[in-house]
Amino acid sequence: xxxxxxxxxxxxxxxxxxxxxxxxxxxxxxxxxxxxxxxxxxxxxxxxxxxxxxxxxxxxxxxxxxxxxxxxxxxxxxxxxxxxxxxxxxxxxxxxxxxxxxxxxxxxxxxxxxxxxxxxxxxxxxxxxxxxxxxxxxxxxxxxxxxxxxxxxxxxxxxxxxxxxxxxxxxxxxxxxxxxxxxxxxxxxxxxxxxxxxxxxxxxxxxxxxxxxxxxxxxxxxxxxxxxxxxxxxxxxxxxxxxxxxxxxxxxxxxxxxxxxxxxxxxxxxxxxxxxxxxxxxxxxxxxxxxxxxxxxxxxxxxxxxxxxxxxxxxxxxxxxxxxxxxxxxxxxxxx
Amino acid sequence: xxxxxxxxxxxxxxxxxxxxxxxxxxxxxxxxxxxxxxxxxxxxxxxxxxxxxxxxxxxxxxxxxxxxxxxxxxxxxxxxxxxxxxxxxxxxxxxxxxxxxxxxxxxxxxxxxxxxxxxxxxxxxxxxxxxxxxxxxxxxxxxxxxxxxxxxxxxxxxxxxxxxxxxxxxxxxxxxxxxxxxxxxxxxxxxxxxxxxxxxxxxxxxxxxxxxxxxxxxxxxxxxxxxxxxxxxxxxxxxxxxxxxxxxxxxxxxxxxxxxxxxxxxxxxxxxxxxxxxxxxxxxxxxxxxxxxxxxxxxxxxxxxxxxxxxxxxxxxxxxxxxxxxxxxxxxxxxx
DNA sequence: TTGTAGGCGTTATCAC
DNA sequence: GTGATAACGCCTACAA
Numbered sequence: 001x002x003x004x005x006x007x008x009x010x011x012x013x014x015x016x017x018x019x020x021x022x023x024x025x026x027x028x029x030x031x032x033x034x035x036x037x038x039x040x041x042x043x044x045x046x047x048x049x050x051x052x053x054x055x056x057x058x059x060x061x062x063x064x065x066x067x068x069x070x071x072x073x074x075x076x077x078x079x080x081x082x083x084x085x086x087x088x089x090x091x092x093x094x095x096x097x098x099x100x101x102x103x104x105x106x107x108x109x110x111x112x113x114x115x116x117x118x119x120x121x122x123x124x125x126x127x128x129x130x131x132x133x134x135x136x137x138x139x140x141x142x143x144x145x146x147x148x149x150x151x152x153x154x155x156x157x158x159x160x161x162x163x164x165x166x167x168x169x170x171x172x173x174x175x176x177x178x179x180x181x182x183x184x185x186x187x188x189x190x191x192x193x194x195x196x197x198x199x200x201x202x203x204x205x206x207x208x209x210x211x212x213x214x215x216x217x218x219x220x221x222x223x224x225x226x227x228x229x230x231x232x233x234x235x236x237x238x239x240x241x242x243x244x245x246x247x248x249x250x251x252x253x254x255x256x257x258x259x260x261x262x263x264x265x266x267x268x269x270x271x272x273x274x275x276x277x278x279x280x281x282x283x284x285x286x287x288x289x290x291x292x293x294x295x296x297x298x299x300x301x302x303x304x305x306x307x308x309x310x311x312x313x314x315x316x317x318x319x320x321x322x323x324x325x326x327x328x329x330x331x332x333x334x335x336x
Numbered sequence: 337x338x339x340x341x342x343x344x345x346x347x348x349x350x351x352x353x354x355x356x357x358x359x360x361x362x363x364x365x366x367x368x369x370x371x372x373x374x375x376x377x378x379x380x381x382x383x384x385x386x387x388x389x390x391x392x393x394x395x396x397x398x399x400x401x402x403x404x405x406x407x408x409x410x411x412x413x414x415x416x417x418x419x420x421x422x423x424x425x426x427x428x429x430x431x432x433x434x435x436x437x438x439x440x441x442x443x444x445x446x447x448x449x450x451x452x453x454x455x456x457x458x459x460x461x462x463x464x465x466x467x468x469x470x471x472x473x474x475x476x477x478x479x480x481x482x483x484x485x486x487x488x489x490x491x492x493x494x495x496x497x498x499x500x501x502x503x504x505x506x507x508x509x510x511x512x513x514x515x516x517x518x519x520x521x522x523x524x525x526x527x528x529x530x531x532x533x534x535x536x537x538x539x540x541x542x543x544x545x546x547x548x549x550x551x552x553x554x555x556x557x558x559x560x561x562x563x564x565x566x567x568x569x570x571x572x573x574x575x576x577x578x579x580x581x582x583x584x585x586x587x588x589x590x591x592x593x594x595x596x597x598x599x600x601x602x603x604x605x606x607x608x609x610x611x612x613x614x615x616x617x618x619x620x621x622x623x624x625x626x627x628x629x630x631x632x633x634x635x636x637x638x639x640x641x642x643x644x645x646x647x648x649x650x651x652x653x654x655x656x657x658x659x660x661x662x663x664x665x666x667x668x669x670x671x672x
Numbered sequence: 673t674t675g676t677a678g679g680c681g682t683t684a685t686c687a688c
Numbered sequence: 689g690t691g692a693t694a695a696c697g698c699c700t701a702c703a704a
Contacts, residue, residue: 002452004697015675020699028673050453051390052697055680060387062430069416076412080405083433094398094430097419116338116681117386226621259621285562285595287623340681351691356683364689388681391696452697 003044012040023048063308064118066096066108066125072224072252073280074297075124078146081301082122089309094118100223109143120308122146142311144304150193151321156307158300158322162194165293165326166201169275170247172291172328174209176336178245178273181206182217184232184257185224185249198249198277217243221253229256237264237272244272245334251276251283251292258286258333274333288332300324339380348376359384399644400454402432402444402461408560408588409616410633411460414482417637418458425645430454436559456644458482478647480640486529487657492643494636494658498530501629501662502537505611506583508627508664510545512672514581514609517542518553520568520593521560521585534585534613553579557589565592573600573608580608581670587612587619587628594622594669610669624668636660 005023009016014033021029022037029037040046054060065082067075083093098105105125120142144156151157173181183202187195203213216239219232229248233256236243248254254276261272268274268288275291276283283290303322311317341359345352350369357365358373365373376382390396401418403411419429434441441461456478480492487493509517519538523531539549552575555568565584569592572579584590590612597608604610604624611627612619619626639658647653 005699006697016698017676017700018674021674024699030673033674049391049697051387051396052680053699054387055385055391055682055697056699058680070406070419071409071412071416073407073409073412076407076409076415079412079431080407080433083406083431092430092432094428095415095419096428097416226617230621255618255621259623262623281562282591282618285566285591287595287598341683342681352682353684353692354690357690360683366689369690385681388696389683391698392681392683394696 002049003046005046005048007044008037008040008046011044012037058116059119059312060117061091062094062118063091063305064094064096064108064121066098066105066121066123068098068100068124068223070095070097073282074250074252074278074295077280078124078297078301081298082304085298085301085305089305091119091305091309093122119312120144122304122308140315142308142315144308144311146300146304147194150197154319156304156311156319156322158303158307158324160295160324160326162197163201163204165277166198166247166249167205168201168326168328169277169293170202170205171208172330173245173247173273173275173334174205174211176245176273176334179211180214180217180241180243180245181211182219182236182243182246183249184219184229184236184246184253185221186218187220187222195249202247221249224250224253226252226256226259229253230260231256233257233260234264237261237266242272246272246274248274248276251278251280251290254290254292254333255282255286258288258290268333269335279329283331288335291331291334292329294327294329296324296326338385339382341382341384343380344373344376344382347380348373394452395455395648396453397427398430398454399427399641400430400432400444400457402434402441402457402459404434404436404460404559406431406433409618410586410588410614410631413616414460414633414637417634418640421634421637421641425641427455427641427645429458455648456480458640458644476651478644478651480644480647482636482640483530486533490655492640492647492655492658494639494643494660496631496660496662498533499537499540501613502534502583502585503541504537504662504664505613505629506538506541507544508666508670509581509583509609509611510541510547512581512609512670515547516550516553516577516579517547517581517583518555518572518579519583519585520555520565520572520589521557522554523556523558531585538583557585560586560589562588562592562595565589566596567592569593569596570600573597573602578608582608582610584610584612587614587616587626590626590628590669591618591622594624594626604669605671615665619667624671627667627670628665630663630665632660632662 005016005019008019018033019037022034063086065079070076086093096108122144124146146158185195186199206213219235221228221232246257248257254274258268258274261268266272277293279292279294283292341352341355344355354369355373358370399422401415406412422429432444458480460482482494506517521531522535542549555572557564557568582593584593590610594604594610597604602608613629615628615630619628
């Protein structure tokens with residue numbers, strides 16, 4: 001059995017209060033007392049019970065990070081930075097996976113998990129705006145939305161400007177002389193904000209350049225996975241007039257697309273240029289290396305942690321939108 | 337303020353005991369009572385407070401997964417499976433990163449975290465055998481060692497047979513006609529078990545084939561990262577007699593090595609064959625696709641969760657070693 | 673500066 | 689089958 005505060009107090013011949021003060025690094029404790037208490041703590045190998053402390057204080061020091069899949073490189077990079085940023089604030093991070101399941105997402109926010117287990121939630125959602133609004137009212141849990149969702153004024157929110165990011169990527173393709181520019185990642189359902197925004201950026205860049213929008217060049221992708229990218233690219237290449245460039249809504253889609261292009265006997269960037277979004281490390285070592293729109297996951301994580309911890313301390317803070325910077329990174333896959 | 341058990345009891349005109357029974361799905365509750373209580377629970381939107389429950393029961397339903405870096409593909413794949421397997425047992429998973437820091441590793445096991453916050457720990461360690469033994473005695477926390485550590489009989493342990501895995505990889509290279517076979521991943525310090533075991537497998541395969549072991553062909557790598565793989569491969573290629581094959585101790589090293597080989601103007605597998613370990617998805621889409629030794633992360637995760645939950649329920653279980661299967665996967669990078 | 677006591681919300685031990 | 693009541697281990701007014 002682990003030693004309790006009471007054990008220490010008895011052994012050291014002091015009150016529990018004093019022991020508690022020593023443990024919590026409280027101010028007014030005489031040197032003599034402190035030393036004696038510390039000795040006994042060491043002797044008994046006492047550690048405060050965090051569960052009891054949490055029950056008393058109402059805080060657990062735990063945050064939840066909710067992502068679709070932790071093994072998607074973008075999310076694992078985000079998790080790395082979130083865990084590190086949280087540690088700097090004295091928080092630890094629980095990782096929950098929704099597996100692209102809307103119901104599970106809603107459950108995680110409104111359901112059994114809107115309990116007192118976490119002090120806050122960092123949520124990288126798939127859900128629609130409507131659903132977010134719907135579930136928003138009942139919870140008082142500090143929540144920060146991560147990634148790429150429209151700001152609806154009800155939640156703290158850290159994201160890049162998706163429309164601009166997509167626009168920048170496509171404008172780069174146009175600037176390098178491409179004219180038949182496909183897109184992979186539009187969502188079959190109209191519910192998702194991110195694909196909509198990126199589609200908007202894609203189309204606006206084309207329009208600005210006076211290029212007609214060809215709906216056959218926009219391919220959906222359900223999960224932003226390599227497999228989806230492969231499939232979509234293969235379909236594009238099988239069409240009558242094939243594209244000379246593809247804007248992929250994620251680097252992972254791009255990795256799959258690149259493989260499909262090679263399997264079709266074509267060259268990158270000579271026959272088809274490729275650009276993605278996320279700047280995962282994989283794209284720096286691939287052949288060719290992958291041009292992309294870089295997202296600063298460390299920045300996103302730090303801002304998110306700053307917001308959620310601020311809200312934990314001050315629940316009535318007005319929600320704020322933080323726009324994270326993005327940057328075009330040109331590598332071999334779009335070099336001319 | 338969220339409703340408590342007492343609130344529900346008062347409103348439903350029953351005792352807290354009865355409410356608790358209903359919530360816990362306990363057996364002996366009359367239908368009438370149950371219905372009335374459930375109504376009030378719904379009315380008040382009551383959720384049991386997990387912290388209070390934990391204090392009382394001594395269990396948190398939380399597991400810790402300790403890995404060097406969550407954004408290393410192997411670890412994020414492992415985390416995915418661990419989280420899913422844990423969920424099937426009613427547990428949630430906290431992810432801690434040690435960042436290749438020995439002190440942090442030891443701290444996480446013996447230190448402040450050997451508290452009552454977790455019911456158990458899944459630990460993918462870097463530490464030496466000696467250190468593991470040293471820290472082992474004081475803790476009663478159920479711990480399962482994951483990945484590739486020698487079984488020392490003191491902990492539950494789930495891992496592949498590293499010596500055989502390495503042997504199989506190198507034997508495959510030999511069988512495909514390679515004779516100057518390099519290795520990337522040997523550790524500069526003698527402390528790590530995994531590199532030692534893989535080095536042993538590498539050397540035994542060479543010896544069996546009557547190939548002399550050339551120490552200049554064994555390159556160390558500190559972090560099993562792409563950057564380390566790139567660097568080590570570049571060094572190998574700069575040497576007088578360059579290798580015709582490289583066994584990389586991880587797929588990530590292999591991804592870096594492949595890029596280095598291309599940057600040197602050589603072809604894979606024509607000039608140099610490459611094989612890794614882990615079977616990360618990235619290697620299925622790379623060009624060339626990467627031959628590897630596949631580890632079954634789902635199996636490892638399920639076994640680990642099964643062990644740790646069993647030990648939580650029955651602390652005195654004798655530690656057991658589970659050897660996870662591995663399989664050679666031949667892809668383009670070693671095709672002849 | 674230190675001691676005492678009450679309660680955080682739940683489950684478990686007693687009675688009935 | 690159900691109702692009161694004591695812990696679980698800690699923090700913190702309130703006293704001293």
